[in-house]
Amino acid sequence: xxxxxxxxxxxxxxxxxxxxxxxxxxxxxxxxxxxxxxxxxxxxxxxxxxxxxxxxxxxxxxxxxxxxxxxxxxxxxxxxxxxxxxxxxxxxxxxxxxxxxxxxxxxxxxxxxxxxxxxxxxxxxxxxxxxxxxxxxxxxxxxxxxxxxxxxxxxxxxxxxxxxxxxxxxxxxxxxxxxxxxxxxxxxxxxxxxxxxxxxxxxxxxxxxxxxxxxxxxxxxxxxxxxxxxxxxxxxxxxxxxxxxxxxxxxxxxxxxxxxxxxxxxxxxxxxxxxxxxxxxxxxxxxxxxxxxxxxxxxxxxxxxxxxxxxxxxxxxxxxxxxxxxxxxxxxxxxxxxxxxxxxxxxxxxxxxxxxxxxxxxxxxxxxxxxxxxxxxxxxxxxxxxxxxxxxxxxxxxxxxxxxxxxxxxxxxxxx
Amino acid sequence: xxxxxxxxxxxxxxxxxxxxxxxxxxxxxxxxxxxxxxxxxxxxxxxxxxxxxxxxxxxxxxxxxxxxxxxxxxxxxxxxxxxxxxxxxxxxxxxxxxxxxxxxxxxxxxxxxxxxxxxxxxxxxxxxxxxxxxxxxxxxxxxxxxxxxxxxxxxxxxxxxxxxxxxxxxxxxxxxxxxxxxxxxxxxxxxxxxxxxxxxxxxxxxxxxxxxxxxxxxxxxxxxxxxxxxxxxxxxxxxxxxxxxxxxxxxxxxxxxxxxxxxxxxxxxxxxxxxxxxxxxxxxxxxxxxxxxxxxxxxxxxxxxxxxxxxxxxxxxxxxxxxxxxxxxxxxxxxxxxxxxxxxxxxxxxxxxxxxxxxxxxxxxxxxxxxxxxxxxxxxxxxxxxxxxxxxxxxxxxxxxxxxxxxxxxxxxxxx
Numbered sequence: 001x002x003x004x005x006x007x008x009x010x011x012x013x014x015x016x017x018x019x020x021x022x023x024x025x026x027x028x029x030x031x032x033x034x035x036x037x038x039x040x041x042x043x044x045x046x047x048x049x050x051x052x053x054x055x056x057x058x059x060x061x062x063x064x065x066x067x068x069x070x071x072x073x074x075x076x077x078x079x080x081x082x083x084x085x086x087x088x089x090x091x092x093x094x095x096x097x098x099x100x101x102x103x104x105x106x107x108x109x110x111x112x113x114x115x116x117x118x119x120x121x122x123x124x125x126x127x128x129x130x131x132x133x134x135x136x137x138x139x140x141x142x143x144x145x146x147x148x149x150x151x152x153x154x155x156x157x158x159x160x161x162x163x164x165x166x167x168x169x170x171x172x173x174x175x176x177x178x179x180x181x182x183x184x185x186x187x188x189x190x191x192x193x194x195x196x197x198x199x200x201x202x203x204x205x206x207x208x209x210x211x212x213x214x215x216x217x218x219x220x221x222x223x224x225x226x227x228x229x230x231x232x233x234x235x236x237x238x239x240x241x242x243x244x245x246x247x248x249x250x251x252x253x254x255x256x257x258x259x260x261x262x263x264x265x266x267x268x269x270x271x272x273x274x275x276x277x278x279x280x281x282x283x284x285x286x287x288x289x290x291x292x293x294x295x296x297x298x299x300x301x302x303x304x305x306x307x308x309x310x311x312x313x314x315x316x317x318x319x320x321x322x323x324x325x326x327x328x329x330x331x332x333x334x335x336x337x338x339x340x341x342x343x344x345x346x347x348x349x350x351x352x353x354x355x356x357x358x359x360x361x362x363x364x365x366x367x368x369x370x371x372x373x374x375x376x377x378x379x380x381x382x383x384x385x386x387x388x389x390x391x392x393x394x395x396x397x398x399x400x401x402x403x404x405x406x407x408x409x410x411x412x413x414x415x416x
Numbered sequence: 417x418x419x420x421x422x423x424x425x426x427x428x429x430x431x432x433x434x435x436x437x438x439x440x441x442x443x444x445x446x447x448x449x450x451x452x453x454x455x456x457x458x459x460x461x462x463x464x465x466x467x468x469x470x471x472x473x474x475x476x477x478x479x480x481x482x483x484x485x486x487x488x489x490x491x492x493x494x495x496x497x498x499x500x501x502x503x504x505x506x507x508x509x510x511x512x513x514x515x516x517x518x519x520x521x522x523x524x525x526x527x528x529x530x531x532x533x534x535x536x537x538x539x540x541x542x543x544x545x546x547x548x549x550x551x552x553x554x555x556x557x558x559x560x561x562x563x564x565x566x567x568x569x570x571x572x573x574x575x576x577x578x579x580x581x582x583x584x585x586x587x588x589x590x591x592x593x594x595x596x597x598x599x600x601x602x603x604x605x606x607x608x609x610x611x612x613x614x615x616x617x618x619x620x621x622x623x624x625x626x627x628x629x630x631x632x633x634x635x636x637x638x639x640x641x642x643x644x645x646x647x648x649x650x651x652x653x654x655x656x657x658x659x660x661x662x663x664x665x666x667x668x669x670x671x672x673x674x675x676x677x678x679x680x681x682x683x684x685x686x687x688x689x690x691x692x693x694x695x696x697x698x699x700x701x702x703x704x705x706x707x708x709x710x711x712x713x714x715x716x717x718x719x720x721x722x723x724x725x726x727x728x729x730x731x732x733x734x735x736x737x738x739x740x741x742x743x744x745x746x747x748x749x750x751x752x753x754x755x756x757x758x759x760x761x762x763x764x765x766x767x768x769x770x771x772x773x774x775x776x777x778x779x780x781x782x783x784x785x786x787x788x789x790x791x792x793x794x795x796x797x798x799x800x801x802x803x804x805x806x807x808x809x810x811x812x813x814x815x816x817x818x819x820x821x822x823x824x825x826x827x828x829x830x831x832x
Contacts, residue, residue: 016458043460116613290702
């Protein structure tokens with residue numbers, strides 16, 4: 001079987017100017033990967049005729065599938081539709097059914113179509129429209145000598161709907177691809193170079209069908225194993241064997257694989273042990289709660305959280321002693337201990353965790369500079385604490401605090 | 417003055433496979449834009465010799481500045497350093513000072529250098545090393561016939577440090593660029609096509625130096641005005657005049673400009689009016705608190721938040737009446753009213769806000785399907801409520817709930 005290659009083109013000065021983060025091509029990449037379609041290259045170009053036409057041409061030379069996002073809005077700065085019409089030498093036609101559908105949807109919201117909206121029902125004759133349930137710009141599908149061009153809006157929810165409702169199902173019918181299997185093995189608390197040193201012999205003896213990559217992040221290093229070929233069953237077995245070896249070599253640092261994140265792993269451990277958790281967070285201000293509740297089904301083990309930003313609330317609502325805060329300060333071991341123990345009791349949870357620190361950019365002092373963070377974990381028997389000195393910006397310090405405390409929770413639960 | 421053009425190259429299969437979101441090129445774009453350097457194109461290629469060498473060559477033909485991120489780790493899958501040595505036909509030399517620095521930093525953490533770490537002190541002879549305070553791989557700066565190649569690690573914190581500490585200061589010295597001024601005007605609660613219709617006459621009469629773009633998002637539409645030329649003062653005045661006109665035409669939808677986000681705008685309004693806010697969130701599970709506390713200085717107006725996931729906590733800790741939850745359910749107008757009023761009192765804030773809904777994917781019913789969300793705002797005089805029916809995934813529903821409620825807070829504060 002031949003490989004099927006794709007190239008992604010994102011259109012928009014806002015991406016090149018650093019005003020919009022391109023999450024679309026990230027989403028599309030992951031979806032194509034699941035189908036065994038290989039994204040060979042991604043290109044972002046500006047909303048300019050020449051740059052866009054050149055990108056269309058280069059992509060057609062490089063790939064079988066070309067997916068374009070952006071530049072489909074109703075306004076004058078949106079060039080994708082007229083340029084694709086030019087590229088495919090196609091006149092425009094009005095789609096009455098699309099116009100009628102737009103009119104109905106607008107009527108439901110007590111709005112009337114204006115000239116700009118009406119123009120959105122006009123499309124190049126040579127394309128098949130792709131339905132857009134969440135917006136007014138239809139997508140476009142062009143076939144050209146076995147190659148496919150897809151154009152979708154840049155608004156993420158509209159693009160996602162088109163991918164899931166139309167593009168992916170049609171790709172599944174149209175393209176038969178070789179097997180491509182990834183396994184992501186996720187570690188926390190060990191630096192990349194030490195991990196690589198521990199795994200040197202193993203890496204040198206990997207079967208030739210398997211490729212390895214190290215992906216380092218904030219306190220975490222992920223390892224990606226990729227196998228490709230024709231025999232799915234054999235490749236899966238090969239990968240599983242190598243993952244088993246990894247667990248034997250560095251198992252204590254591995255918190256999960258594939259879709260697991262630290263918070264979902266903790267969810268699994270809590271469910272297995274029939275335990276619940278509650279959170280009292282000061283410097284992380286809701287971030288830990290947000291991570292823990294981002295996973296579906298979290299209500300089974302997450303009791304709730306409180307972020308008492310003001311010291312009065314740490315005392316009046318959460319019940320930290322006034323003397324503790326006056327004597328040691330809000331950012332102190334004593335305060336996080338009481339926060340973790342009180343939230344555990346108050347929220348009726350088995351485990352209480354807490355954070356207090358200086359996230360920055362303001363609020364630092366000589367004794368407690370920006371990045372100083374205390375965390376605690378109370379399980380009713382003992383209360384553990386940790387002190388960190390992070391050196392990131394406000395967002396980085398908040399994220400490192402959350403990841404570090406979640407790792408402490410993971411280690412504690414794993415040993416129970 | 418001539419324009420200075422840049423091209424960004426991100427290296428890594430993990431980006432093409434959709435496993436890692438490329439935030440590096442976003443950050444670099446924004447920094448170059450501030451310097452008046454125009455990013456013409458961004459390309460992401462795989463960790464493969466041929467793709468990388470071709471990207472280096474194309475970028476050298478297209479741009480004055482080529483910035484490469486990724487592929488600099490100590491492990492075998494990292495190819496950027498050997499390939500740049502080959503591209504510049506340069507042998508490798510050991511930098512004793514870098515090695516010594518690595519040794520010292522490792523000693524502080526009671527670790528010894530291994531072979532992989534030692535290799536990181538070897539660099540192509542033709543490059544100037546760029547210091548990496550947060551990691552072990554130095555960056556590289558190559559000069560070639562007036563053009564500049566920069567190579568930095570893919571770990572965001574390491575790349576950011578190099579940009580801020582070395583790259584940006586040197587670019588400021590080396591490149592003189594024409595003036596490029598952006599102004600972002602941010603609206604909420606009005607669809608793009610209606611906004612464009614209201615602004616049609618204004619847009620047709622924009623001065624020729626100013627370019628307009630509409631950037632739609634979740635419940636928000638941003639408008640970017642860009643002016644370029646030589647006379648900074650005149651261009652700034654031109655842009656200011658057009659922004660004034662925008663406020664006259666669609667001012668009630670505009671919540672801010674440039675760096676403002678909805679939460680920071682609310683922070684400003686609260687500070688001006690000397691008011692404080694507290695949050696009781698169920699379905700948003702900490703996300704609203706996280707948004708409000710992500711902005712520096714938020715402790716001046718943010719009292720705190722609670723996310724009582726379990727109904728018992730809504731009653732026992734927050735004080736929602738048992739009868740209310742039993743009669744109307746947790747996702748109801750009556751419950752969010754009590755949540756907003758109780759958190760306002762309990763946390764001693766001027767304004768209390770609350771959310772309760774079905775974020776999904778589970779938990780929906782016929783009467784209250786996934787996406788059903790109630791929010792409330794209590795200010796001590798009256799309590800407003802809103803009901804929404806969102807149709808996004810769990811993350812989208814959480815984000816839309818937060819943005820919608822923040823807009824209600826903005827509107828309420830603006831009328832005070």
